[in-house]
Structure formats: C-alpha cells, structure tokens
Amino acid sequence: MDGAGGGRGAPEAGPYGKEGNRATKKETRAAAVAALRPRYAEDLARGTERFFEPRRTDCPWCGSARLEGRLRTTDLFQHKPGRFALDRCLDCGHVFQNPRLNPVGLEFYYRDFYDGLGERDIGGLFAGRRRAYVKRAESLRPFAQAPGNWLDVGTGHGHFCEAARAVFPGTLFDGLDLSAGVELAERAGRVARGIRGGFVERVAELADGYDVVSMFHYLEHSTDPRGELRAAHRALRPGGHLLIEVPDPESRFARLLGRWWLPWLQPQHLHFVPVANLRRELSGLGFTVVAEEHAGPHDPVDLLGAVWLLLNAVAPPDDLPWLAPPPGRLRRLLRTAVLLAGVPALLAATVLDRLLVKPLAGRGRLANAYRVLARRD
Incomplete structure (x- = not known):
C-alpha cells in the first residue's frame, strides 16, 4: 500500500473516531502487535524444529554428495526465532538452504513480511524503486521492440509492471504472485490481470500465452527453481523472451560480508544458482541465452x-x-x-x-546480482 487516502483537507475517521480522537500510527501498530502476539506464542510453543524438512545429503541441482557448510545465521530481518544453514555443492557451486523450510515453516517466516504487519513498509520500499524497474524493462529493448503481453512472476504489489509501461506503453502487463498483493495490484491498475497462486500450478491456463515472462528476484524464493523454468517455457510463445534476475552467490561480497550480506535474506531465500548453472539449464530446456548482465542489476546496498x-x-x-x-x-x-x-x-x-563499489560492479565479481535474457526457440 502506498499511503493513498482521501482528501487532505477533511478530517479522517480512524479506529477511535475522528481526527481529534484518532489513534496515532504508533498506537495502531501497538494494537496490531498485541492482537498477533497470542498466535505467535502458540506457534513458537511447539518449537521451531517442526518448520524444517529433513537435512539433505546431496545437492538438489546436480545430485553430488560433496557439500560444504556455506553459512550459519539467524533471521536478521524480522528477528523471528530459529537458526538457518546454507550449504554449497563443491561440484556445481549451487548454494541452498539445508535443512530447508517446509510449507508450515515458509508460512510462518513469510507471515507479516510482505503482507499484514509489514505490508505498508514493504509496499513503500518497492514503490520507491521505479528507476531500477525501468532499467530492467529497458534491458529487453534491443531484443523485442513491442511485446504484446508480459507476465511478471512474483510481482508482489505490481510496481515493476506500473513502471515498465513507460518503456512499453503498448504492452499488456499481467502479474502473478502467491500473496494478496497481486489482487491489490489489479485493483490499483498496476496490472491488467492479477493471478494469485503458484506459477507451476497455474501455468496450464497460461500456456503459450505470453511474449515475455519475467522473474525478478523470484527464483531464489522457489522450492523448485527448475520447475519454475519449465513453467516459464510453457507460458511463453515460441520466440518469446524470459527475463531473470537473481542474487549472485559468486559475488565477492557474499564471502567478505558473511551473514551480513543482504541478499542471503534468510530464511526466505532457498536457492542461489550460479550463472553457469542457469545458462546450462535454460539451454537444455530449449532456450537460447541472448544476454547476460552483471553491472546493470547490481544494487548498491552491500x-x-x-x-x-x-x-x-x-x-x-x-x-x-x-x-x-x-x-x-x-x-x-x-x-x-x-x-x-x-x-x-x-x-x-x-x-x-x-x-x-557501484562503478566497479561489473569487474572482479563485485556485483551482488546478475540478469539473464533467454529466447524460447
């Protein structure tokens, strides 16, 4: 939510009456926190171990048993209880959460981050990134001048789609997301159609329907990145483009900063795919990688x-x-x-x-993210 409201001059009705009696933001938040506390207390009374799947002994990307511990940390963002581990495959370089959160754990740790208690803050943060969204859209221009329609997977509140219309004014943008934010995006007019649900589960109704599919900082949240890539291939028309942006696990800052590297985002980020692995996977699915960028997607926040x-x-x-x-x-x-x-x-x-750092981001693996554009053959 972007703080839109009624007329500025009129007194607003709040939870405790008109302007003179209205609760302050601090009081409103305190009341919301107090209302949520019993449910969280009940969840945590049973411990956090129930939030995890069994630990894997092999790499989910290549199957190798040669794993090393990459990171041990806590939730540095919401400060919810629990400890999280990332392992790295010594053969293919894939980094993954191990043990991984199960569906109950994912619900617990996502709750009140993008919606609920955290919705206003996160919505405001995303709304303020318009320049970055425009640059993402512009990266397609040399390869597709006027796509008819575009599906943004993991669209959140739809702010990318709203910004991208300035680059492609004739393109119809749809958004897909698991959260209620996508429905808000449709009501706000940021997307033509808000599709709520999982991409893999909804792709049958979207097959061969789009000229462009984008996944901006989405794959790392997925429990099955390969399944998401297969779904993207199915949703695209032949000759359509898949635009992906993800954190780069090979960034030097990932090692230099350790658990304080922002893109680790534990416990939400489950998979970190090195760019070579992603290129090979896309090729095997029937895509041709037409562009790879490192400096452009870098976010100067390390x-x-x-x-x-x-x-x-x-x-x-x-x-x-x-x-x-x-x-x-x-x-x-x-x-x-x-x-x-x-x-x-x-x-x-x-x-x-x-x-x-920003001027050097394209050299020496300093970039914290990379972007790949692939064409469905």
Missing part, C-alpha cells in the same frame, strides 16, 4: 545493508509479536542510542556503495 543488519542485531526493533515480552522504556532508549551512534557508519557505507 555495505549499507551490512551496517543496518548489524545495528538491528545489536538493538532489535521495538515491538514485534513474536518477541516476548514487549519492550520496556530502557530497551527503546537503547535502540534509539544505537541507531543514532550508527548514523555516521550508515552514511559512510552509502557513500562507499555508490561512489566506489
């Missing part, structure tokens, strides 16, 4: 994100329904003090990200 995650680990957010008990005055003051002390580090990290 150092800033690491500092922010560290500050939040030292002083977690004020009040969250899965953390008990609610914070007292001392803890709130401590968080304020930590954040204020961290401002110089945040500013320095921002400057380094933008002025030093």
Whole structure:
C-alpha cells in the first residue's frame, strides 16, 4: 500500500473516531502487535524444529554428495526465532538452504513480511524503486521492440509492471504472485490481470500465452527453481523472451560480508544458482541465452545493508509479536542510542556503495546480482 487516502483537507475517521480522537500510527501498530502476539506464542510453543524438512545429503541441482557448510545465521530481518544453514555443492557451486523450510515453516517466516504487519513498509520500499524497474524493462529493448503481453512472476504489489509501461506503453502487463498483493495490484491498475497462486500450478491456463515472462528476484524464493523454468517455457510463445534476475552467490561480497550480506535474506531465500548453472539449464530446456548482465542489476546496498543488519542485531526493533515480552522504556532508549551512534557508519557505507563499489560492479565479481535474457526457440 502506498499511503493513498482521501482528501487532505477533511478530517479522517480512524479506529477511535475522528481526527481529534484518532489513534496515532504508533498506537495502531501497538494494537496490531498485541492482537498477533497470542498466535505467535502458540506457534513458537511447539518449537521451531517442526518448520524444517529433513537435512539433505546431496545437492538438489546436480545430485553430488560433496557439500560444504556455506553459512550459519539467524533471521536478521524480522528477528523471528530459529537458526538457518546454507550449504554449497563443491561440484556445481549451487548454494541452498539445508535443512530447508517446509510449507508450515515458509508460512510462518513469510507471515507479516510482505503482507499484514509489514505490508505498508514493504509496499513503500518497492514503490520507491521505479528507476531500477525501468532499467530492467529497458534491458529487453534491443531484443523485442513491442511485446504484446508480459507476465511478471512474483510481482508482489505490481510496481515493476506500473513502471515498465513507460518503456512499453503498448504492452499488456499481467502479474502473478502467491500473496494478496497481486489482487491489490489489479485493483490499483498496476496490472491488467492479477493471478494469485503458484506459477507451476497455474501455468496450464497460461500456456503459450505470453511474449515475455519475467522473474525478478523470484527464483531464489522457489522450492523448485527448475520447475519454475519449465513453467516459464510453457507460458511463453515460441520466440518469446524470459527475463531473470537473481542474487549472485559468486559475488565477492557474499564471502567478505558473511551473514551480513543482504541478499542471503534468510530464511526466505532457498536457492542461489550460479550463472553457469542457469545458462546450462535454460539451454537444455530449449532456450537460447541472448544476454547476460552483471553491472546493470547490481544494487548498491552491500555495505549499507551490512551496517543496518548489524545495528538491528545489536538493538532489535521495538515491538514485534513474536518477541516476548514487549519492550520496556530502557530497551527503546537503547535502540534509539544505537541507531543514532550508527548514523555516521550508515552514511559512510552509502557513500562507499555508490561512489566506489557501484562503478566497479561489473569487474572482479563485485556485483551482488546478475540478469539473464533467454529466447524460447
């Protein structure tokens, strides 16, 4: 949600009456947190072990048993309880969550991140990335001048589709997502059609229906990346294009920053596919890779994100329904003090990200993401 509302001059009715009596945002959030607390307490009373599948002893991409521990971390974003591990295949380089969250675990850790308690913040964050969305759309221009229709898989609230219309004004954009955000996107007019559900499950009704399918930072969330790629092949018309952008597990910052590297995004990101693996898979499915980019998709937030995650680990957010008990005055003051002390580090990290790292992102594997464009043969 982007904060749209009624007329600015008129008093607004809120949960406690008109403007004079209206609850502040802080009070409204506190009430929402209190309402959610019993459910989270019930979920966590049974422990977090039930959220995981059995640990794998082989690579889900190539089947090799030669695995090494890549990362051990906690939830540095929502601070929900639990510990998470990423393993790396020594043969193909695939990085994957192991043990992986099961459906119950995925529901628990996604809850109140993109919707519910976190919907407004995440919606605002995505809405502010218009320039990046336009650049993503422009990457198709040398290969397809005027696609008739486009399916954005994992569209969220549809902000990419809204921005991409400036690049392709004659293109019809549909969005697909598991969350209710896609229905909001259709109501807001950001997508022509909002399709709610899993791509693999819904692809039969979408077969041979699109000139372009995009997956921007979507595959890493999938439990079966190969199945998603097969679904994309099925949804595209012959000659159509598949546009993929994902975190690059071979980025130097992934090793330098360890658990503080923002794109690890545990526990949500389940698979990290090296670009060579993705190219081979696409070729085997009947695609021709026509472009590969590293500098363009790089998001200059590696150092800033690491500092922010560290500050939040030292002083977690004020009040969250899965953390008990609610914070007292001392803890709130401590968080304020930590954040204020961290401002110089945040500013320095921002400057380094933008002025030093970004110009070099296309060299030496400094980019934190890559983009591949493939044509269905």
